[in-house]
Every structure is written in C-alpha cells, then in structure tokens.
Amino acid sequence: MTIITELTTLVATYPVYATVIGALAYTLVVKKLPWKWLNRNPKRLPSPPGPKGYPLIGSVFEMPTERSWIVYDQWFKKYGDMVYFEALGQPFLVLGSLKRTGDLLEKRSSKYSDRLWLPMLIELMESDFNFGMLPYGQWWRRHRRSFKDHFNPEAIVNYRPIQLRSARSFLHRLLISPERFLDHITHTFGATIMSVAYGITVKESGDPYLATGHESQKGAAAAGIPGSFLVDMVPALKYVPSWFPGAGFKKKAAHWRQANQDLARIPFKYVEQQMENGTAVPCVATKLIEKLPDKSDPKYAEERKLAEDVAAVSYVGGADTTISTVQAFFMAMALYPEAQKKAQAQLDSVLGGKRLPDFNDRPSLPYINAMIKESLRWNQVAPLAVAHVSSEDDEYDGYFIPRGTIVMGNGWTILHDPEEFQDPYTYNPDRYLKDGQLNPNVRGPEAAAFGFGRRLWVNLTFGSMCPGRHMNDSGLYCLFSSILSVFDIKPPVDESGNPVQLKPEFTSDYLTWLVPVQDKDWT
Numbered sequence: 433m434t435i436i437t438e439l440t441t442l443v444a445t446y447p448v449y450a451t452v453i454g455a456l457a458y459t460l461v462v463k464k465l466p467w468k469w470l471n472r473n474p475k476r477l478p479s480p481p482g483p484k485g486y487p488l489i490g491s492v493f494e495m496p497t498e499r500s501w502i503v504y505d506q507w508f509k510k511y512g513d514m515v516y517f518e519a520l521g522q523p524f525l526v527l528g529s530l531k532r533t534g535d536l537l538e539k540r541s542s543k544y545s546d547r548l549w550l551p552m553l554i555e556l557m558e559s560d561f562n563f564g565m566l567p568y569g570q571w572w573r574r575h576r577r578s579f580k581d582h583f584n585p586e587a588i589v590n591y592r593p594i595q596l597r598s599a600r601s602f603l604h605r606l607l608i609s610p611e612r613f614l615d616h617i618t619h620t621f622g623a624t625i626m627s628v629a630y631g632i633t634v635k636e637s638g639d640p641y642l643a644t645g646h647e648s649q650k651g652a653a654a655a656g657i658p659g660s661f662l663v664d665m666v667p668a669l670k671y672v673p674s675w676f677p678g679a680g681f682k683k684k685a686a687h688w689r690q691a692n693q694d695l696a697r698i699p700f701k702y703v704e705q706q707m708e709n710g711t712a713v714p715c716v717a718t719k720l721i722e723k724l725p726d727k728s729d730p731k732y733a734e735e736r737k738l739a740e741d742v743a744a745v746s747y748v749g750g751a752d753t754t755i756s757t758v759q760a761f762f763m764a765m766a767l768y769p770e771a772q773k774k775a776q777a778q779l780d781s782v783l784g785g786k787r788l789p790d791f792n793d794r795p796s797l798p799y800i801n802a803m804i805k806e807s808l809r810w811n812q813v814a815p816l817a818v819a820h821v822s823s824e825d826d827e828y829d830g831y832f833i834p835r836g837t838i839v840m841g842n843g844w845t846i847l848h849d850p851e852e853f854q855d856p857y858t859y860n861p862d863r864y865l866k867d868g869q870l871n872p873n874v875r876g877p878e879a880a881a882f883g884f885g886r887r888l889w890v891n892l893t894f895g896s897m898c899p900g901r902h903m904n905d906s907g908l909y910c911l912f913s914s915i916l917s918v919f920d921i922k923p924p925v926d927e928s929g930n931p932v933q934l935k936p937e938f939t940s941d942y943l944t945w946l947v948p949v950q951d952k953d954w955t
C-alpha cells in the first residue's frame with residue numbers, strides 16, 4: 433500500500449484522525465502562509481529586521497520560551513527597536529520603544545487593536561467574559577464603556593471606604609501573623625474586589641469565592657500565553673473528543689471553564705437574589721442590575737450577560753496584577769531600607785504618629801506616590817502587556833507588516849531604558865521627585881506598565897490601556913501608606929539571627945511573580 437492509500441484508509445476509519453490531519457494541513461498551508469503567495473505585498477517591501485529562521489517553520493527554535501521580554505530586549509540591541517520574525521507561518525512584531533508603540537499601537541490603532549483568538553482560553557475555557565480577551569469590535573466596546581462607568585477616576589472615589597477598611601484589616605492580620613504576609617496580601621485584594629463588585633464580605637479563610645477566583649486566574653495564566661496549547665495553533669483540534677489520546681487539554685479546559693462560569697455567575701446570581709429580598713449591599717453589580725431592561729425585553733438576556741461579565745472582569749483584571757505589585761513592594765522594602773525610612777519619616781511628619789493615613793493625606797505624601805510609580809516600574813507585572821493583533825496589511829517605515837501579525841510592546845525594555853531611568857535595576861523612588869515633590873518632567877511608568885494603544889478611553893497622553901489603573905493606584909496608595917505608618921519591613925533572619933540575603937527573582941509567566949510566591953497555596 434502506498435502512503436496515500438494508508439492515509440486514506442486511516443482517515444476513513446477514524447474521523448478523528450481526519451480532523452487532526454486536516455486541521456494541521458489547513459493551519460500550515462492555507463491559514464498561515466497565504467500573504468506570501470497572494471500578491472499582498474506588491475511593492476515587495478522587506479519585513480522589519482529580525483531573525484530569519486528556517487523555511488516553513490521560521491524562527492520557531494529561536495523564539496524565547498522563558499523570560500521572553502529579556503530575550504527580545506537583547507534582540508533590540510542586535511536588530512533595532514522593532515523586531516519581526518515568523519514561527520510556523522505566524523508573524524510576530526515586538527516593539528522596543530515608545531516611538532514604535534506610539535506609531536503603531538496608538539496612531540494606527542484602528543489597524544493594530546485586535547486580539548489573539550486563543551481557542552483554548554476563549555472558546556474551550558469560556559474566558560470571553562473577560563473583555564480584555566475580546567476582539568476589537570462592538571461587543572468589546574460595550575463592555576469597556578460599561579466598565580468605565582464604574583471604574584473611572586470619579587467613580588472609584590466611592591470605593592475608598594472599602595479600600596481603607598481592607599487596608600486596616602490587613603494591618604491587623606499582619607500584626608497577628610506577619611510570617612503569612614503573602615496570604616494576607618492575596619486575601620486583602622480579593623476581599624476588596626468582592627466587596628466593590630458584589631458587596632460580598634468574604635470569609636477570613638477558605639473563602640469559596642476567592643478559591644474560585646484563584647482557580648480561574650490559574651487557568652488564564654496557563655492558557656494566556658499564545659502557543660501554550662497546540663489547539664491555539666490548530667483550532668480544529670477543539671473538536672477532538674476528550675477521550676482521544678493527547679487530548680488532556682480538553683479536561684483542563686473543562687476544569688477551568690467551570691471555574692470561569694462559577695466566578696462570573698455565582699456571585700452575580702447571589703446579588704440578584706439579595707436585591708429581590710431587599711437586602712443587597714450597594715455595589716457595582718447592584719448598579720448594573722438596576723439598569724437592566726425588563727425580563728420580558730428581548731434584549732434582557734444579552735444585557736444581563738454583559739452586566740455579569742463587567743462585574744466579574746474586575747476580579748480577573750484587578751486581583752493578580754495588584755497582588756503581584758504589592759508582593760514586589762515588600763521585597764523592595766526589605767532590599768532598600770533607605771527608601772523605606774524616607775517614606776516613614778514623611779508619614780510621621782504628616783500623621784504625627786497618632787493616626788493611620790487616609791486619602792486626604794495623599795497630596796502631603798509625595799514619597800509614597802513616588803513609591804507607587806517605582807513599584808510599577810521595578811517589577812513590571814505584565815512586561816509584554818497583552819498582545820495586539822493587526823487586522824490589515826500595513827506598510828510602515830519602508831517595511832511590510834502582514835495582517836494577523838501578533839504585535840507586542842516590550843514595556844520592560846521601555847521601563848528599564850538607562851537613558852530614561854538611570855540605574856534601572858535599582859528601586860529608587862527619588863527618581864520621580866524634585867525638591868520633594870513629584871517632578872512632572874520625569875516619565876512615569878504609566879507610559880508602558882499598563883499596555884498600549886487605543887483600547888483606552890482616558891488620558892491619551894499616557895497611552896495607557898488598562899481601564900483598572902485608577903482603582904489600582906488608590907489601592908496601592910492605601911496599602912503602602914498604611915503599612916509603612918506602623919510596620920518596618922525587613923528581610924527574614926537565618927538560624928544565627930543574621931538577615932538572609934534576598935535576591936529578587938521574577939517568574940516567566942504571562943504575569944510575573946516573585947519566585948517562589950506563585951507556588952503558595954492561595955486559598
């Protein structure tokens with residue numbers, strides 16, 4: 433039998449193999465390569481500089497799998513501040529300066545604002561409630577508009593009492609069990625968001641809402657990196673049944689799908705019931721539910737889904753990012769006692785050692801404000817932000833960039849540029865201050881810490897994209913100022929009582945974590 437006959441028999445006998453082989457062929461031959469064959473680059477413009485790779489497979493073996501932002505940073509030194517490569521026919525473009533992110537992700541945002549469609553994350557795990565994953569379009573825009581109503585700079589002022597209460601309860605927990613500070617950080621931010629979004633007061637430990645949230649976040653971290661699952665490269669694999677050898681991803685997807693559904697649906701349903709009983713605590717969800725049309729309205733189901741999504745996304749967008757920043761802050765305080773002392777001296781002079789800080793003190797605490805900036809820069813939580821995808825062929829600076837290119841701004845490179853941030857690996861809040869006040873002429877980390885491009889609605893000058901950054905900012909202020917007004921943060925000591933030499937190492941995940949923080953039991 434020839435190989436063709438063998439293949440035909442196999443395919444006829446086992447439709448699953450037919451799906452897998454067909455899907456692979458479609459992906460490699462039809463989907464990934466046509467721009468080269470169809471005349472989409474009539475001027476024969478070159479691709480931007482970058483590793484050339486091998487025919488067909490491209491740079492698949494050079495593509496970094498660990499701490500990719502550092503590898504891309506080295507590539508910028510070799511190829512310039514814009515690096516292009518292909519892997520298995522998929523084009524990638526990594527941008528290493530604010531000029532490049534500004535030119536493409538902001539000025540040409542109509543062409544560069546799409547998202548990757550990751551079948552594992554979005555379809556199989558049903559993470560589409562997180563509008564950060566949705567493609568650019570009307571459905572995404574409606575989510576963003578609604579989210580903005582609840583998390584814009586004016587709206588978040590209403591959440592200050594919750595943030596203050598959470599910060600004070602954090603201090604209490606820290607006093608009782610300082611060695612469990614990592615658990616306390618996690619609990620504090622989960623509790624704050626559950627209270628803001630759903631008016632729910634979580635349990636002191638073993639809370640089921642927080643456990644579900646953590647499980648959902650784990651799924652997003654695992655499936656959020658393009659290429660982590662083969663089904664992202666070969667979408668038709670999603671039809672493979674879960675009993676099929678090698679289809680373990682389907683079981684994982686089912687587990688995380690359940691967590692996502694529980695996260696989005698259970699607390700929202702709880703609030704609906706509380707509202708019916710007249711016992712609901714005012715929160716984002718109550719406001720969203722109040723605005724829903726009548727149940728008999730044909731638009732009700734769609735509007736309710738949108739409301740459910742918007743309440744839930746505050747957890748997935750806000751918890752891990754902020755928690756990781758606070759963990760890094762603890763490390764920075766232990767490593768840089770001078771910075772800690774300066775902050776404490778300022779707190780003492782404002783509070784007189786008699787009370788805890790509140791939001792009215794913020795203008796008098798420029799050093800704390802500088803610490804927030806430096807904490808976002810020093811350990812950048814999302815070094816490559818969230819990947820954008822180009823939705824049209826484009827010509828830029830004499831180069832051809834095909835539609836479907838995955839475009840990433842390397843925020844880490846931008847925020848560790850020694851020209852802009854002297855001695856960039858040192859935690860130094862003073863870099864943002866002049867005569868004791870925030871210096872408006874120094875670039876803040878907001879320019880690159882929160883992503884890039886037009887998927888934002890406020891403050892175009894920052895080019896910031898994360899719509900939760902105001903909430904994040906007030907949460908960090910509240911916590912940093914509260915902790916340093918009553919605690920000293922020091923490195924742990926060894927058996928002889930000597931301070932342990934700490935080394936800040938960060939993981940290589942989609943969001944970075946201090947090693948080994950991400951291995952802890954988070955519930």
Ligand code: HEM
Nearest residue numbers: 564749750753754814817818882883884887897898900904
């Ligand atoms: C240190 C804290 C945070 C960091 C570093 C961060 C970072 C980011 C980044 C890099 C993006 C994607 C930007 C891009 O596409 O280029 C993003 C999007 C988003 N963030 Fe944040 N974030 C933080 C806190 C928060 C908080 C507290 C919330 C919610 C209360 C939030 C909600 C969101 C949402 C909903 C999106 C999706 C926006 C969209 O696609 O239109 N984030 N964030």
